[in-house]
Amino acid sequence: MTELTNKKISEIxxxxxxxxxxxxxxxxxxxxxIEKAEPLNAYVFKTPQQAMEMAKASDQRIAKxxxxxxxxxxxxxxxxxxxxxxxxxxxxxxxDGFKPEYESHVTSNLFGDGAVMLGKLNMDEFAMxxxxxxxxxGNVVNPWRRSGSSDDxxxxxxxxxxxxxxxxxxxxxxxxxDTGGSIRQPAAFTGTVGIxxxxxxxxxxxxxxFASSLDQAGPITRDVRDAAIMLGSMAGHDPMDxxxxxxxVPDYEAALTGDIDGLRVGIPKEYHMDGMxxxxxxxxxxxxxxxxxxGAKIVDVSLPHTKYALPAYYIVAPAEASSNLAxxxxxxxxxxxxxxxxxxxxxxxxxxxxGDEVKRRIMIGxxxxxxxxYDAYYAKAQKVRSLIKNDFDEAFKDVDxxxxxxTPSAAFAPGEITDPVEMYLNDIFTVTLNMAGLPGISIPAxxxxxxxxxxxxxxGKPFDEETLLKTAHVMELEAGFTARPERWW
Amino acid sequence: MSVDQxxxxxxxxxxxxxxxxxxxxxxxxxLNSILKWVEMLxxxxxxxxxxxTSAVQTSxxxxxxxxxxxxxxxxxxxxxxxxxxxxxxxxxxxx
Numbered sequence: 251m252t253e254l255t256n257k258k259i260s261e262i263x264x265x266x267x268x269x270x271x272x273x274x275x276x277x278x279x280x281x282x283x284i285e286k287a288e289p290l291n292a293y294v295f296k297t298p299q300q301a302m303e304m305a306k307a308s309d310q311r312i313a314k315x316x317x318x319x320x321x322x323x324x325x326x327x328x329x330x331x332x333x334x335x336x337x338x339x340x341x342x343x344x345x346d347g348f349k350p351e352y353e354s355h356v357t358s359n360l361f362g363d364g365a366v367m368l369g370k371l372n373m374d375e376f377a378m379x380x381x382x383x384x385x386x387x388g389n390v391v392n393p394w395r396r397s398g399s400s401d402d403x404x405x406x407x408x409x410x411x412x413x414x415x416x417x418x419x420x421x422x423x424x425x426x427x428d429t430g431g432s433i434r435q436p437a438a439f440t441g442t443v444g445i446x447x448x449x450x451x452x453x454x455x456x457x458x459x460f461a462s463s464l465d466q467a468g469p470i471t472r473d474v475r476d477a478a479i480m481l482g483s484m485a486g487h488d489p490m491d492x493x494x495x496x497x498x499v500p501d502y503e504a505a506l507t508g509d510i511d512g513l514r515v516g517i518p519k520e521y522h523m524d525g526m527x528x529x530x531x532x533x534x535x536x537x538x539x540x541x542x543x544x545g546a547k548i549v550d551v552s553l554p555h556t557k558y559a560l561p562a563y564y565i566v567a568p569a570e571a572s573s574n575l576a577x578x579x580x581x582x583x584x585x586x587x588x589x590x591x592x593x594x595x596x597x598x599x600x601x602x603x604x605g606d607e608v609k610r611r612i613m614i615g616x617x618x619x620x621x622x623x624y625d626a627y628y629a630k631a632q633k634v635r636s637l638i639k640n641d642f643d644e645a646f647k648d649v650d651x652x653x654x655x656x657t658p659s660a661a662f663a664p665g666e667i668t669d670p671v672e673m674y675l676n677d678i679f680t681v682t683l684n685m686a687g688l689p690g691i692s693i694p695a696x697x698x699x700x701x702x703x704x705x706x707x708x709x710g711k712p713f714d715e716e717t718l719l720k721t722a723h724v725m726e727l728e729a730g731f732t733a734r735p736e737r738w739w
Numbered sequence: 740m741s742v743d744q745x746x747x748x749x750x751x752x753x754x755x756x757x758x759x760x761x762x763x764x765x766x767x768x769x770l771n772s773i774l775k776w777v778e779m780l781x782x783x784x785x786x787x788x789x790x791x792t793s794a795v796q797t798s799x800x801x802x803x804x805x806x807x808x809x810x811x812x813x814x815x816x817x818x819x820x821x822x823x824x825x826x827x828x829x830x831x832x833x834x
Contacts, residue, residue: 351814450795463793489807492800493793561777572754579755581827586820592830593755601757609756613766614773616754617742626740627777632790634783639791670769671776687795712795 254279255419259323259476266322273322277305280324284420289739292415294387295337296369304366321364326421328412329370331357332456340458341385342375344603345584354456355488356467363483372411375605377460380676382410384607392661393418393735397701403661406436412470413440423471423480429464431680434692438656438705441694444470445477448712449687450495453488461570464684474723478502505716506723511545516649520556529698530655537706540728551645555637559682565618565631572615639686651721652709654679656692660702689715691722695729741771
């Protein structure tokens with residue numbers, strides 16, 4: 251049934267409408283494929299029964315002519331999203347057994363539009379990681395391997411399960427979240443498309459919080475059109491999230507006109523990093539040529555505070571995380587490890603429930619917020635953040651979008667990076683957008699000499715996802731990236 | 740700035756995470772390597788720069804002061820490791 255699972259979301263929509271297949275047939279095909287893909291460890295909890303019921307309901311709505319925009323589309327949901335009555339544990343031991351009594355705003359939107367849930371996807375614990383090696387449920391394996399090699403590679407993180415599942419065609423699209431690059435970096439490592447919308451475009455309500463001023467939800471999909479379709483359903487006002495803007499959601503798919511004549515594309519000189527691979531440099535140049543050949547104008551821009559974004563992020567994000575994760579205390583949900591008194595119960599629960607990376611970040615965050623250090627660290631980082639935002643505001647006076655690589659390298663092997671700071675450098679090109687609240691999209695653009703996907707990133711003005719998607723669509727057409735991982739699972 | 744073993748223990752206690760003595764030197768080194776790296780920020784002149792308070796400039800939203808969701812204590816405690824009569828149960832706090 252791989253024929254059915256090869257269909258993109260746009261093709262599913264057309265095929266269901268034309269009655270070429272049913273939603274039940276499509277979902278069954280996915281359930282079969284998921285069973286065969288165990289070695290990828292992309293799903294931490296499968297919901298085949300619920301999926302079949304949702305697919306049956308989709309077929310009934312299609313028969314009545316009441317199909318929604320995502321009718322019958324089988325999706326994987328990142329474990330960070332609250333799904334009513336279904337495993338929601340942020341892939342942490344500390345949320346053992348947690349089944350929310352409510353549904354996240356985003357999944358409500360998606361299911362309200364007819365989407366089918368196949369299950370919950372693996373991720374780095376509490377979305378902290380760039381390689382999906384910190385999940386309580388074990389590593390996710392990238393469907394891609396180096397040519398001629400049978401060694402595992404990481405899928406990136408934190409949305410590694412989402413990216414691997416989309417690349418392996420064991421879901422038609424997936425929800426993901428991005429705090430420092432967690433949508434775009436795994437998309438780059440797996441040859442998929444990932445968009446992080448503007449902060450405030452999508453409601454965070456019902457998504458387990460990591461760093462509230464940086465977190466934003468978005469989709470990972472097989473192509474730009476599918477990203478436009480999914481984002482259109484996920485976005486929108488929600489009174490439950492006060493940072494979510496009350497602005498109409500444009501028809502993103504209609505923005506994919508293929509016309510970027512006269513578009514001004516900025517190239518930030520600070521993104522030429524020491525030690526960046528020659529292949530990435532060459533691909534970046536190629537990206538400029540692709541857009542130029544379609545009438546875009548290339549403009550050099552400067553983002554002078556770029557190199558400070560990552561260290562500032564590693565103050566702001568852990569600070570906010572230490573505060574957000576204070577709620578996991580063994581009282582209200584999840585794991586409890588008893589102690590001789592309540593304080594010991596808290597300490598034992600959190601010692602056993604959190605993994606090493608999460609503990610490290612909570613401790614950094616606790617330290618930088620502790621008495622006497624707030625101004626030196628947190629206030630300083632928030633000032634640097636203003637400077638980063640100003641850099642972008644200045645650049646966007648002269649350009650409509652900015653083009654950069656997504657990551658400094660292709661996917662690496664598990665265990666290859668053990669130094670925390672070296673791991674953090676994976677997000678060097680993506681984290682600036684979170685700091686400034688800007689939208690960004692990663693588009694697969696080429697294979698490297700070892701046969702692994704490489705990607706380019708486009709950065710947009712706040713709430714201008716339309717221009718971003720339009721440009722990404724043209725880039726996709728020019729790049730003509732159709733490679734698929736060779737099936738070994 | 741860097742942290743010593745005593746500070747690591749203090750941070751761990753503030754964060755309510757039990758840390759075994761043998762793990763303290765490793766944690767100290769990891770925290771110091773991160774703190775050393777973020778020290779790069781001291782190069783940046785931030786005099787007269789306002790700290791960023793929101794990623795997107797919007798005015799604070801207000802809503803009528805009414806109960807929008809409530810009256811379901813059983814749902815609130817449904818996931819608790821221990822509860823009784825819709826109350827969370829914890830070890831004795833007062834002797």
